[in-house]
Amino acid sequence: MKPHSHRAQPKVADRLRAESRKLTGPRRAIIATLEEQSHPLTIREIHSAIGTECDLATIYRSMHLLEKMRLVQRFDFGDAVARYELVRHEDHEHHHHLICTDCSKVVEIDDCFSEELERRIATGNGFAQITHKLEFFGVCPACQSK
Amino acid sequence: MKPHSHRAQPKVADRLRAESRKLTGPRRAIIATLEEQSHPLTIREIHSAIGTECDLATIYRSMHLLEKMRLVQRFDFGDAVARYELVRHEDHEHHHHLICTDCSKVVEIDDCFSEELERRIATGNGFAQITHKLEFFGVCPACQSK
DNA sequence: GACCAAATTGCAAATCATTTGCATTTAAGT
């Protein structure tokens, strides 16, 4: 049984409709795919999970839209490939990852440094609307014993 | 007068020689260019600073080598472009940036969260050799008043 | 100071991720 399967779809449908966007076949498939995975997926991974019934360009365009609507979140792991994760709960939107530099295994990290540091950096430099990107890298247990 | 001009060259020359690498014209030019800037430069910026006397491919190759030798450091700002900064002091190798999302102005940040957090994340997940990438984004003072 | 081998370069062609133009299709509301 798929853990969260199709739970987000109605919510997504409403959000799309609210902006006179459409819940199309490809978009259903993309969201269903993201729902089954708890870690960020690349466009290519989404594409092969869906099964080529949908063009790559369509996925690129959909991800841009969904990102702008804050329904998905984009992550950059430093390789030149975008990864996307479904936003399941608003309060979980902010999180990071721990990526194995050897096998690319991804662990979700909920810890983050204190907001006080961010605030200090913002005010110290006069910047507003400050955010940050943070990802951790290391060698996972399995790869350490190779 | 250029602040740090040509100060790193001899050190770099030694490090290269130690690995039977060569200090060539293009490499001198690349390093000289990086020395004049305190913020990370893209390959294209380095190329146009040097003045086309050197092929783009050569710069790409040199940056890979210099990065592997830890003479330069690569940063990713989330756009699909690599940026490189000269490593001036070993003790300053670890730092981050604050980037204006409007005008791309870059401010160097020496603050970082406590190593304790990193250590907790590492041990908590059994990972070794842990590192992290962290960059801040916001709107700089100048762009706030536009 | 010439000589050699290995390292490096320039140039062009190849990759890879992502974007875009355009004609055709489709979801949503009436």
Added chain:
DNA sequence: ACTTAAATGCAAATGATTTGCAATTTGGTC
């Protein structure tokens, strides 16, 4: 069913980065 804006597929374009290969350099040697 009808209309229309939104979305899609396909192919071609972009942009960053990489790579093959022949021609040049650099650093060490005699």
